[in-house]
Amino acid sequence: MALHSKDEALICKVFPSSLGPVAMRWFDNLKANSINSFRELTQAFGSRFVTCRRVARPLASLLSLSMQEGDTLKTYSDRYWEMFNEIEGDFDEVAINTFKLGLPVDYGLRKSLIEKPVTTVRQLMDRIDKYKRVKKNQQGKGKDKIIP
Structure with missing residues (x-):
């Protein structure tokens, strides 16, 4: 034009x-x-x-997200990435840390991310997918829910 x-x-x-x-x-x-x-x-x-027009969400929106009772890793990660995509800017490090902090303290994926940290959002997404596959194979569908 x-x-x-x-x-x-x-x-x-x-x-x-x-x-x-x-x-x-x-x-x-x-x-x-x-x-x-x-x-x-x-x-x-x-x-x-x-x-x-979509109004960009503030970075602090990620801090309010956490895995809730009854959530699967899939529902939590889907909700997280939807919110992450509404934030403008390059905040990979914050995204990685807020995702990890939103997981329960004794959750296997959180322990994995602490023991072997990821440095990019792509690596985090890959680790989440790997964890979901392993969890599904080990325990069957739906067993990765938080149980009170």
């Missing part, structure tokens, strides 16, 4: 190619001849979708 920034008609025609399904539905439902310029198009788009 930058190459054709002087040709407003072309820019307006190319604009939809950058939209996802929800925005595309909005675009398709615009009334014919209701937009007269690219500026009007971007203003209409901005006013419609400004409320759909």
